[in-house]
Amino acid sequence: MGEIFHIRLGIGAKLGAFLLVLLVVSTASLVFLSNRLFVQDNTALIQQMNADSAAALSQQMRDHFAHQSQQMRQLGTVAMKNGGAQQNNITSALFFRENPEFYALSIFAHPRQGAPRVFTQIIAPNLTAHVQRVSQTFSRLTTGNRSFSLEALAKGEPQITSVRIPDGTAALAVGIPFVRDEKDTSTLYTLVALVRREKLIEAFGSEDLVTRFLVDRQGVLLAHPEEERVTKQENVAHLAIVSQFLKGKFNNSQTRYQDPETGEGKLGAYRMVGFAGLGVIAEVPEEKAFEAARRVEYRAYLSGAMILFLSLFFGYLFSKSITSPINTLVRAARQIAAGDFRLDLRPKTRDEVGYLSLAFNKMAHGLAEREKLKDTFNKYHSEEIANKILSGEVKLGGERMHATILFCDIRNFTQLSESMAPEAVVELLNEYLTRMVKIIREFNGVVEKYVGDAIMATWGVPLAHTEDTFRAVSACLAIRSELALLNQERIGRGDVPLYIGMGLNAGAVTAGNIGSDERMEYTVIGDTVNTASRIESMTKTLGVDLLIAEPVFKQVEKVFLCEAVQEVRVKGKAEALRVFRVNGYYGRDRQPILVETPYSNYPPQKSDKVEAA
Numbered sequence: 346m347g348e349i350f351h352i353r354l355g356i357g358a359k360l361g362a363f364l365l366v367l368l369v370v371s372t373a374s375l376v377f378l379s380n381r382l383f384v385q386d387n388t389a390l391i392q393q394m395n396a397d398s399a400a401a402l403s404q405q406m407r408d409h410f411a412h413q414s415q416q417m418r419q420l421g422t423v424a425m426k427n428g429g430a431q432q433n434n435i436t437s438a439l440f441f442r443e444n445p446e447f448y449a450l451s452i453f454a455h456p457r458q459g460a461p462r463v464f465t466q467i468i469a470p471n472l473t474a475h476v477q478r479v480s481q482t483f484s485r486l487t488t489g490n491r492s493f494s495l496e497a498l499a500k501g502e503p504q505i506t507s508v509r510i511p512d513g514t515a516a517l518a519v520g521i522p523f524v525r526d527e528k529d530t531s532t533l534y535t536l537v538a539l540v541r542r543e544k545l546i547e548a549f550g551s552e553d554l555v556t557r558f559l560v561d562r563q564g565v566l567l568a569h570p571e572e573e574r575v576t577k578q579e580n581v582a583h584l585a586i587v588s589q590f591l592k593g594k595f596n597n598s599q600t601r602y603q604d605p606e607t608g609e610g611k612l613g614a615y616r617m618v619g620f621a622g623l624g625v626i627a628e629v630p631e632e633k634a635f636e637a638a639r640r641v642e643y644r645a646y647l648s649g650a651m652i653l654f655l656s657l658f659f660g661y662l663f664s665k666s667i668t669s670p671i672n673t674l675v676r677a678a679r680q681i682a683a684g685d686f687r688l689d690l691r692p693k694t695r696d697e698v699g700y701l702s703l704a705f706n707k708m709a710h711g712l713a714e715r716e717k718l719k720d721t722f723n724k725y726h727s728e729e730i731a732n733k734i735l736s737g738e739v740k741l742g743g744e745r746m747h748a749t750i751l752f753c754d755i756r757n758f759t760q761l762s763e764s765m766a767p768e769a770v771v772e773l774l775n776e777y778l779t780r781m782v783k784i785i786r787e788f789n790g791v792v793e794k795y796v797g798d799a800i801m802a803t804w805g806v807p808l809a810h811t812e813d814t815f816r817a818v819s820a821c822l823a824i825r826s827e828l829a830l831l832n833q834e835r836i837g838r839g840d841v842p843l844y845i846g847m848g849l850n851a852g853a854v855t856a857g858n859i860g861s862d863e864r865m866e867y868t869v870i871g872d873t874v875n876t877a878s879r880i881e882s883m884t885k886t887l888g889v890d891l892l893i894a895e896p897v898f899k900q901v902e903k904v905f906l907c908e909a910v911q912e913v914r915v916k917g918k919a920e921a922l923r924v925f926r927v928n929g930y931y932g933r934d935r936q937p938i939l940v941e942t943p944y945s946n947y948p949p950q951k952s953d954k955v956e957a958a
Contacts, residue, residue, distance in 0.1 A: 562622030743857025848881030
């Protein structure tokens with residue numbers, strides 16, 4: 346085990362040679378990077394295509410509506426010259442013949458005072474039989490149509506929305522500002538025309554890759570390759586690209602988003618038309634956009650996988666010289682994990698792995714010694730004490746120490762348990778002990794043992810701390826308060842409350858290992874311990890929950906509210922014991938603070954350990 350170990354060929358050198366082979370694997374990384382760059386470039390190109398498509402169609406729509414507005418003004422001028430008479434003349438008939446996309450035109454008068462009214466309306470000859478229904482169509486535009494506002498139109502904002510003409514055909518209602526009355530300049534005239542949608546349908550026809558559609562300022566479809574969606578006046582404001590358009594922060598923009606209804610990823614762009622708040626949207630599904638990129642990606646990964654396979658194959662052949670001794674170490678580790686420390690590894694290589702094999706031998710020897718020590722400490726029932734012994738803070742064997750001893754017992758537990766099922770008794774004890782032991786630990790106490798329902802705890806052993814006695818008394822008062830809380834819960838469940846007795850004594854004890862070769866226990870013995878047990882029995886006779894011995898009283902009388910009680914003679918003691926009740930403690934400015942509960946006192950009972958009072 347002590348031989349000098351020289352490394353001839355280290356793992357670093359072997360791995361260096363192995364990395365030469367793995368350089369080929371870097372090709373896969375290059376493939377991945379190049380493919381990512383290709384996808385990014387492809388994304389940028391598609392986004393630019395979307396933006397260009399939206400821009401071109403936006404310009405086309407702007408020109409279309411500008412021309413349409415000019416035609417509306419021409420017809421409106423003719424109507425005004427005729428004095429607003431609501432009948433067709435030769436000029437208007439010729440207009441509708443040359444401009445078949447127009448169904449009808451209505452001129453609205455907007456006086457400064459009063460509501461807008463129809464000044465006149467001109468209807469295409471093929472709709473003259475539906476004059477009343479056409480008038481109703483114009484009337485509906487003035488009420489209940491969020492996408493069309495005559496008030497906004499009067500302020501100079503063109504309006505547009507989808508409507509249905511009397512024959513059931515879908516059409517557009519387009520409104521533009523017109524002129525002021527020459528005689529009464531306070532009155533403004535606006536034009537509203539019903540026009541066909543064929544040119545929009547043609548402009549927004551279906552394409553292989555890009556889907557383009559037109560929306561109004563509310564996000565309602567005015568033109569789309571899927572005509573039925575326009576007919577239903579579908580609102581697409583939920584799409585991220587349309588939402589950006591409606592916010593109106595920029596004249597154009599583009600984004601990558603997901604359709605919330607279908608979950609389909611898309612690349613989209615928009616461009617404002619510059620008329621009536623319209624916007625042109627162009628979008629491409631990612632599935633189509635990246636179809637070519639995915640084919641390239643597949644081929645690239647296939648090539649990379651082939652290179653990686655070859656690299657791994659040659660790497661595997663070369664690495665056997667490393668993995669073989671490592672496998673031996675793995676088997677040795679499993680042997681140690683199973684508790685078998687009898688190792689005698691003989692390294693076959695003179696490198697770091699060989700050195701590690703020798704280190705495994707030393708480690709196994711050390712673990713064997715530690716296991717023996719662990720078996721010794723497993724004989725101790727107290728984890729706290731065992732941990733301190735393992736850390737070297739506690740000497741094995743007996744030693745004289747000063748400690749504070751607590752005995753805590755439940756009153757009439759025998760009678761109580763006789764009326765309960767065994768499972769209920771166990772549940773009661775678990776609930777009670779869990780809460781009381783937690784308090785003892787919080788005040789740095791060590792639970793030595795359980796005797797049925799009784800708890801024995803110590804302060805000062807195996808290691809002493811400052812103010813151990815003060816902590817012990819504080820723990821007793823905390824137990825008193827915690828018992829009251831526990832009893833509230835028990836009464837709420839329909840159970841009887843618990844009463845306890847606590848006896849506290851301080852003095853010299855002998856602390857050490859007691860037991861047999863099979864089982865040992867670190868505990869404390871001595872007269873101080875016996876007296877603490879007797880004081881706990883005295884609480885039953887006096888009907889109180891806490892009594893402390895005179896040595897404890899002398900240490901804590903300036904901190905806690907103590908009251909002397911009658912001297913009581915107990916079995917095993919020649920003289921009567923002088924004990925004290927603890928009613929609370931002194932707060933700031935020496936103000937007494939009582940810690941009393943309904944369970945601090947109970948009817949006195951006879952105890953076989955107490956001879957006379």
